[in-house]
Amino acid sequence: MKRLLALLLLTFLSLPLAAAPPSAEINLDIGTPPVILVKHTLAQRGSRLVYFLDPGVIGLGYDGMIKVRDDSRLNLPQLQVVGKLIDQENPDRNSLIYAIAEGHGGQQFEPAVRAAQIKRWKAQFHSGWWIEDEQGNWSQKP
Numbered sequence: 001m002k003r004l005l006a007l008l009l010l011t012f013l014s015l016p017l018a019a020a021p022p023s024a025e026i027n028l029d030i031g032t033p034p035v036i037l038v039k040h041t042l043a044q045r046g047s048r049l050v051y052f053l054d055p056g057v058i059g060l061g062y063d064g065m066i067k068v069r070d071d072s073r074l075n076l077p078q079l080q081v082v083g084k085l086i087d088q089e090n091p092d093r094n095s096l097i098y099a100i101a102e103g104h105g106g107q108q109f110e111p112a113v114r115a116a117q118i119k120r121w122k123a124q125f126h127s128g129w130w131i132e133d134e135q136g137n138w139s140q141k142p
Contacts, residue, residue, distance in 0.1 A: 059130030
């Protein structure tokens with residue numbers, strides 16, 4: 001019986017730290033292969049997004065996703081391009097968050113990673129680009 005308890009204790013102590021609650025230290029620059037791959041994909045799309053970010057057609061939603069803000073000046077082909085870009089961008093943004101969380105030890109880190117990544121995206125946004133607040137109101141970054 002003592003041997004069984006010792007074995008159980010040893011097994012418990014050797015569990016990965018991923019089971020521990022998420023810490024406040026989130027490394028958004030973690031270099032796991034999935035993170036690198038998604039960051040590369042996002043970077044390749046960046047210049048096409050800028051084309052619609054500069055005039056304020058799209059912006060950064062409160063949830064960290066790219067959203068249409070004002071499509072009133074777009075024709076149908078441009079609307080289709082914007083829709084396709086958003087349909088590609090937002091799943092990749094979520095994939096980045098999930099990949100970083102996995103790199104930290106598991107999906108229990110996802111809320112902390114998401115909050116940190118949204119903060120980074122807001123900081124990286126250029127002056128004049130649009131950001132949505134919690135109430136759904138849009139304002140230009142100073």
